[in-house]
Amino acid sequence: MLVDTHIHLDASEFDADRDALLAAARAAGVARFVVPGVEVANFDRVAALAATHQDVLHGYGIHPLYVDAAGPDDLGILEDRLSNGDAIAVGEIGLDFFADGRDRDRQEQFYVAQLKLARRFGLPVILHVRRAVDAILKQLRRIELPGGIAHSFNGSRQQADALIGMGFRLGFGGAMTFDGSRRIRELAATLPLDALVLETDAPDIPPAWGQGRRNEPSNLPRYAAILAELRGMDVAELIDATGRNAAAVFGGKL
Numbered sequence: 463m464l465v466d467t468h469i470h471l472d473a474s475e476f477d478a479d480r481d482a483l484l485a486a487a488r489a490a491g492v493a494r495f496v497v498p499g500v501e502v503a504n505f506d507r508v509a510a511l512a513a514t515h516q517d518v519l520h521g522y523g524i525h526p527l528y529v530d531a532a533g534p535d536d537l538g539i540l541e542d543r544l545s546n547g548d549a550i551a552v553g554e555i556g557l558d559f560f561a562d563g564r565d566r567d568r569q570e571q572f573y574v575a576q577l578k579l580a581r582r583f584g585l586p587v588i589l590h591v592r593r594a595v596d597a598i599l600k601q602l603r604r605i606e607l608p609g610g611i612a613h614s615f616n617g618s619r620q621q622a623d624a625l626i627g628m629g630f631r632l633g634f635g636g637a638m639t640f641d642g643s644r645r646i647r648e649l650a651a652t653l654p655l656d657a658l659v660l661e662t663d664a665p666d667i668p669p670a671w672g673q674g675r676r677n678e679p680s681n682l683p684r685y686a687a688i689l690a691e692l693r694g695m696d697v698a699e700l701i702d703a704t705g706r707n708a709a710a711v712f713g714g715k716l
């Protein structure tokens with residue numbers, strides 16, 4: 463099963479033709495779309511998409527780059543939403559130490575609070591990790607979770623192994639389509655197959671062939687073909703394996 467484990471389907475970039483995009487992706491073989499929540503203001507949108515389309519599943523979370531704008535009640539609102547039982551994950555949450563001028567302590571507070579919510583509700587997490595893998599790992603060692611996905615993984619082999627050792631899968635997508643992405647392509651080629659899942663992160667991270675345009679979920683089959691080629695394996699087997707990995711993360715809710 464071909465699963466897009468990370469797509470911001472609610473993004474305004476898709477407002478004009480969202481249903482056509484979904485239809486094109488389905489026709490190309492994409493069977494499931496996992497849409498993270500990123501701030502309280504998008505929770506209704508992601509929930510409505512999942513309620514409308516059987517193959518769309520969603521999470522609720524406060525993204526590290528939305529933490530500065532989050533209000534004092536937002537963690538409470540998230541907690542209420544999670545108790546509804548409609549989300550398949552807590553996410554997108556995490557740490558982003560790449561951008562300057564962000565409040566790292568506040569990011570850590572939201573990250574830890576949301577890890578605790580995931581533990582309480584028995585949900586996996588969808589992690590955004592940018593220049594912050596060690597800080598992410600530190601909290602995962604303290605707060606035990608039923609696993610999750612480190613989306614658009616861009617760390618070292620050692621960091622990948624540490625995440626995998628804690629039951630996490632790593633998301634690969636647009637970055638792997640560039641010949642120059644040597645480290646990411648090396649990881650994609652050599653990490654254990656059962657640790658890998660596919661994602662587009664559309665409309666972000668357009669592939670090598672789509673620079674300057676929005677990324678779309680119908681690119682996913684080409685990502686599967688590239689990953690299969692990097693690993694020297696059959697693409698149907700690759701799709702099977704990554705689909706099973708995604709299903710395992712989300713505990714049969716896909």
Ligand SMILES: [Zn+2]
Pocket residue numbers: 468470498554590663
């Ligand atoms: Zn994302």
